Amino acid sequence: MQHYLLGALRVIVGVSGTMLVVATVSSAIRAFILPRNEVVRLNVWVFVGVRTLFDAAAKLANSYDRRDRIMAHYAPVALVALPVVWEALVSLGYTGIYWALGEGSWYYCYRLSNNSLLTLGSFSTTNMPAAALTYSEATLGLLLLTLLLSYLPTIYQAFSRRETTVTRIELRAGTPASAATLLCWLNNSGSLQDDDAQWEQWEQWFVEIEESHTSxxxxxxxxSPQPGRSWVIAAGLLLETANLFFSALDEPRPRQAELTFKAGCVALNRVYRFFSEQAGTEPRALLPEESPVREAERADFDKHCDALVAAGLPVRSDRDAAWVHYQELRNRYVSALDFLATLTMAPKSKPL
Known part of the structure; x- marks a missing residue:
């Protein structure tokens, strides 16, 4: 009876180990090779676990600069932790498989698995199936490491392109950055109708954000390399600039500016929906009671309108109507913007 129970246990452990190995390799492939955005639960657990530790450390910091320095290490550490967890799970899965094949005690099978995974070659097996499995484990170990290493250049190239645009936006929007300043810069030629090339570059930036930050x-x-910069704040600044243009100025909307605004709303909302189940499947405009008029925001809006008037731009005479239009457009992206700013611990920034 005990013999049958032991045999059944070996089958269960072997199948479980095989499933663990398959699930781990599948997570790695879906994370880096599958050309579409997909939530990989195993990777999420790794990122959330590492983030919990960094959040705890950041709470002990007494200034934003210190929190920023701490959180700057989060993404690199989480990325390095991925292959460590992958290989640990593969090793655990193969340990169960070797034990199911009768290679010895759990301790011996664990050492055999680690030895095979790291291709040290100092342990031998007792049968042909186990010997074949050691070669497959060694192959998977190299594959998982190579997979991440091969994608590091892709990750850093996307990061570099993103941050180049963030820096250029900051140079044009002034210090502190504001949508009114950026609009005045766009009006350098005396017209806001001849900036299609600039709006197109920003549209391309949003398209790349949507693709790279979900895949x-x-x-x-x-x-960002500089503590005061953030891709989230830069994206919000571009959307606020377009919004201020469309709602406050008495000028025709350039088609390219409208495309850029739409691309920005789509990009932020899709990244938002990727990270938050509460975001729903499609972005939803806030109801009037969910988006109350805040006196501070209205004061900022009026201040920026005054700055546009001082710059000689044709501001709409009906400020109340302009404010209502501004709020309607802002509702298309404000939920995503606020969520991502909190998620990434972005620098504090006013809405305009």
Whole structure:
């Protein structure tokens, strides 16, 4: 009876080990090779576990600069932790398989598995199936490491392109950055109708954000080289600039500016929906009671309108109507913007 129970236990352990190995390799492939955005639960658990530790450390910091320095290490550490967890799970899965094949005690099978995974070659097996499995484990160990290493250049190229645009936006929007300043810069030629090339570059930036930050979600958490910069704040600034243009100025909307605004709303909302189940499947405009008029925001809006008037731009005479239009457009992206700013611990920034 005990013999049958032991045999059944070996089958269960062997099948479980095989499933664990398959699930781990599948997670690695879906994370880096599958050309579409997909939530990989195993990777999420790794990122959340590492993030919990960094959040605890950041709470002990007494200034934003210190928190920023701490969180700057989060994405690189989480990325390095991925192959460590992958290989640990593969080793655990093969340990169960070797034990199911009768290679020896759990301790011996664990050492055999680690030895095979790291291709040390100092342990031998007792049968042909186990010997074949050691070669497959060694292959998977190299594959998992190579998979991450081969994608590191892709990740850092996407990061570099993103941050180049963030820096250029900051140079044009002034210090502190504001949508009114950026609009005045766009009006340098005396017209806001001849900036299609600039709006097109920003549209391309939003398109790349949408693709790269959902297919490689760890990119979302890579922080800018300078503490005061953030891709989330830069994206919000572009959307606020377009919004201020459309709602406050008495000028025709350039088609390219409208495309850029739409691309920005789509990009932020899709990244938002990737990270938050509460976001729903499609972005939803806030109801009037969910988006109350805040006096501070209205004061900022009026201040920026005054700055546009001082710059000689044709501001709409009906400020109340302009404010209502501004709020309607802002509802298309404000939920995503606020969520991502909190998620990435972005620098504090006013809405305009």
């Amino acid at each position: 490689l979600p760890i990119l979302t958490f890579f922080r």
